[in-house]
Amino acid sequence: MIIMDIKVDNIYAFKDFHINMSYPKKIVNSTIENEFLEERTNFRYKKVNIIMGTNATGKTTMGKLLMLFTNYLNDGGYKRFTNRIADVKKAAKLQIDFVTNENLLYRFEMNVGPKTQKSYTEEDVDIKIFYTPIETRDSYETCASRLDMCECEETTYEKVNTNGWKFSYPIDSSGDKVYSTIEENSKYIYILQQILKTLDSSVEEVVKVSEVENTYVIKWKNCSAIIKDGKIANGEVMSSGTKAGLEISYIITSLLCDMHDLYYCDELFSYVNSDIEKACLSIIIEKLSGRKQLFFTTHNSDILDMQLPKHSFTFLKKDVNNEDDSIKCIAASQYLKRSTDSLKHAVENDLFCTAPELHRLFEIADL
Template sequence: MIVMNIVLDNIRSFEDFNVNFSYPRKVAGSTIDSEYLDGFPNFRYKKLNIIMGANATGKTALGKTLMDVFNFIYRTDVSRIIDSINNTSKKAYIEMDFIPQKQYLYRISLKIDPIDNDDKKFDVKVALKKAKITKKDNYERCAKRLTIKDNEYSTDLANALKPIESFGWYFIYPYDVEYSIHLPDPGLHSIDFSDILENIFKVLDPSIESVEKNEIKNDKNNAAYSIKFKNSSKVPLIHDGEITKGDFLSSGTKSGIKIATLLSAIFDHRNGFFYCDELFSYIQTDIEKAVLSVMISQLNGIEQLFFTSHNTDLLDMDLPKHSFLFLRKRMINNKSQIEAFDASLYLKKGTESLRNAVENDIFNTIPNLDQIYKLEKLCEESNE
């Protein structure tokens, strides 16, 4: 599953928002292997998208919006999208170009017009176009065949979406990690989840000696996991998807459980589309870089990874500049608006430093700290 382009208007804080995930030409010596659609070398797409920006600039909101669109395609339930409309008295619009499997490029267009603002009723129409991808196609050439006309919109959402092939996705967020976890099906993964968990845990907490999998009685499709600390007895950790002894672990080590589930999904190529949202907030920077490197190495030619982070050390990884997307939020006419900056459109020379560009605020992503320092002045005034 690959997302090639997304257009959002009046959805969350996105107004006239557009981001494209293709790139124009092959990068010589790229560290990301075969960054094109499998079997179609001219059809280039950004296999990795590292999204950076200050707090509340849309990194999580973009992931949630994509997840809402995926769920709409899968279930034809538009309620989540309607709930995300920013101004219910205005129309909302979503357009997405995507490849569920590698033969066709699709464009879904969703128009939502308010009917009764008081009762929050809406007229929802959807249109779908698809184009067969040829050997000579790049994204731009193929996308020209996806023009949608006004008379092609339909209120019969289910029938309109029927032609789309099935696809998978995996979104993961840092919250609630101490309570429950979605474990991979033991019968599906090629690498045992306990091995992934053990390798992650040993890096995050050197006092952990091993992780052991224990089958749950009368449930062959699930498992429990225990950890053994050095010079200590075995401690049960996960049972039936619940973290039972999270208080034994640091915040970073608990995050390691979710990191392990994401790695397991990528290793097994179960989902195709992966959105990892600030999962490494409690993780040391070298560990984050190492795990990200492993994730990238395992992506195939019909998979895509979105990875949000505040960690500027990622800028020093030897990655193509087009892999970095910067978001910022501005107030325009008393309205908040999110803008996106593709690093490769600003730094076109191979010798230009991405870190220098960020530190010099080329992408306008450094937050204004005046209000923070104002607190110091207020304290001084109160003590006079």
Template sequence: MFFLSVRLDNVYMFRDFFLDFTMARKSSHFLAKHDALFEGSKIYVRKKLLILGANASGKTTFGRILCAIQNYLVGREMGTQINLLEKRYDQTKPGMFQVDFAIGEYAYRMRCVYDERGVKTEGLKVVKIFPSYTNKVLCKRLDDADYVTEYERPVNAPVPTILGKTGMVSSLLLRQENETYLTKFRDGIQFSYIFSDFASTQSSLHLQESVERLNHILPKIDNSVERIVSLKSEDSKLISHSYVIVFKNGQQMTIPDGDLNRADRTRLSHGTYEALQFLDFLTNVKNNPEMVAFIDEQLAHLHAELEAYLIMKALLVQRNGQIFCTTHNPELLDLNIAPQMVLLFRRTEDGFNEALYVSDRIKKNDRGFKGYYDNDFFGVLPDYSVLDKYFEED
């Protein structure tokens, strides 16, 4: 699956929001050489995105919304962590999301309107994508197409609940007559999201890297580490995935079954834990090349140069799926990335979130666009001068 565009209204702090992931023309940048929707297609999609923004500008929230939408598209109930019903800005009005996405040579548009009782109306459009289509042609085809299936909630419909709370699940996709679409979506939609504030509540975090690679990587990240040793069973028929981290002072830390959340996390620095978590996620990205991957500020406690190095490694992975990386660190703009790969989030004066691509303001592949960012050419840097009076001496 590829996100082609997302439209939001009255969802969190997004009001009349629209973001297009397609590009009008092919980029010559080496990181964008596989950005055609499929081989021979004239539709080009941003498959690698670096997302920057100040605190509360909407980066993490946008990731949560994308995650909620993908769960919705495969017929899952939105759980307590991400429940869009509770996140309508104006509680007296419905929320709405509309997503255009592609699976193989077909494009889909799903529109959903919901209120405090759950899904109110839904509609699905389907268009075959021909190699001659540009992104503008495809968008017009979707605009002009009729809905192949629709849903409107009956007046006396029961309210779905999740753990005692009003829940949200697609009524349209769970209809028996739409089983073909749901099967298509479940087969074609893979995703993995890792959020900074969800990290400590993950049920498990298994190291997938080999001991050899961990021995090359971890001591460079944390110089208190001497080596990593794999625990082996005396019974040759039993396979063990447990490790021991040996520190230079002689102390040891066991990682049962390779699960970091079952180890003594206080023994590792926050930055080291983040780096291991990032490496685990990166391995998952490599092993699932069609997956949508969203990495939310996972390296905030690392040195800026190491964060930039690891993010670049993630962007260099040869894969077909989309990958989103969020950060607060403007030093990442010094990486060799194209302006159309950088998405900036900001808050408007009335408090709503909006986004723009660097390429919206810079029309050439100018690698010096960090200077534009530092001088607030894009208008995304927060103004803290209003706080000066609170720190001035009496």
């Protein structure tokens, strides 16, 4: 699945929010290959979406919103949306354009009226899914215009075929986090061992337990950790960074095995060395073959030094003075037009006005 466009109003903290994943023209010598549909080269999409911004600007929430949408395609349940409406006295809207393995542009449209009863009913929620064929010369914009003009067909959620998705969120400090694992895959244990040894040089080996299903052991010189069904039996022997390696290993393995099409990695490398984050991200990008797409949130400004197209970077900013448009989406490519423009210097000089306000912290020093 490829997400092309998101418009949302009055769900979570998003008010009249819009983010688009197409880009206007082909990039010569781009470091990301084939950012277009095969045999539909005018239909361009951002295969890699690096989402940056200060705390509480919606990076994690955008992932949760996409997870609501993708899970709807599994079962058609509407209550997952109504439970996240911010102001029940107002209408709410969600519109998502997306592409699957077929040459069709789909549009998911949901409109929810103001709450008039104790709870929302099915009659309060209007959800429709439209689609239009993607012809050989079509761009996203030409297909979207047909959907805008209702030159399209309608379908239902169970008829939309996708190849799955993976959402990864920060380490759960409670210790109850379940990690995705695929021990039955022959590549997984090798990848896991390589990543864990990189994160923690004292790791000696990772061994699959053949006698017990879905179980493996991480061994150090004087101790070991058992992971069964994605749960760590004695997680206190593992650092937060090492635990992150479990999720990172799954993502890389699943890419190699073509298990999912959509990946949303939210602050997955918070406890990981910057150079390791950049190396793992480069591997993930390299393995995004076919119709795959990555959303990757990070606070690590070193990512800006990676030789990625400027259209891959989006910055989120919260404007507390604008109640009708509190979270803004800023695309780096709208500001930096020349190939010689430095994204790192632009961020350091706060060109996008996304730097955190620190004056309140410095006021503490005056106490």
